[in-house]
Amino acid sequence: MARIRGKGNRSTERRFAAILRARHISGWRLHSPEVEGHPDIYFPKSRLAIFVDGCFWHGCKKCFRVPAQNKSFWARKISGNMRRDRRIDRSLRRRGVGVIRVWEHDLERITPKIRLLLNKIRHAIAPRE
Numbered sequence: 001m002a003r004i005r006g007k008g009n010r011s012t013e014r015r016f017a018a019i020l021r022a023r024h025i026s027g028w029r030l031h032s033p034e035v036e037g038h039p040d041i042y043f044p045k046s047r048l049a050i051f052v053d054g055c056f057w058h059g060c061k062k063c064f065r066v067p068a069q070n071k072s073f074w075a076r077k078i079s080g081n082m083r084r085d086r087r088i089d090r091s092l093r094r095r096g097v098g099v100i101r102v103w104e105h106d107l108e109r110i111t112p113k114i115r116l117l118l119n120k121i122r123h124a125i126a127p128r129e
């Protein structure tokens, strides 16, 4: 279990923060306890929340497998997490906060998908006239 947990959030969010820094994307904070759902990255000016979701804890379709032991516990636990994620997304969007979710597995290297995502972020935080 420790191994699964270790693969999760802290290292991936740090990785994503490093990607933003390397591309000179600034104006964000790590962990904003005052924002619902405590987004990993939050741009207060443009009200954009970014969640870096661990593939295990957030039930990634591509990577998540229910552990062989305590199957029903894990299935319930993870589907509960997924419901909570959707609820947080809806609630933030209702209040005018943009929400972007990134999968842990997408951060293994800089792919065209990540470049697209970075452009989306740049666009979302660009000052408007």
Ligand SMILES: [Zn+2]
Pocket (backbone or CB within 6 Å): 055, 060, 061, 062, 063, 064, 103, 104, 105, 106
């Ligand atoms: Zn995944």
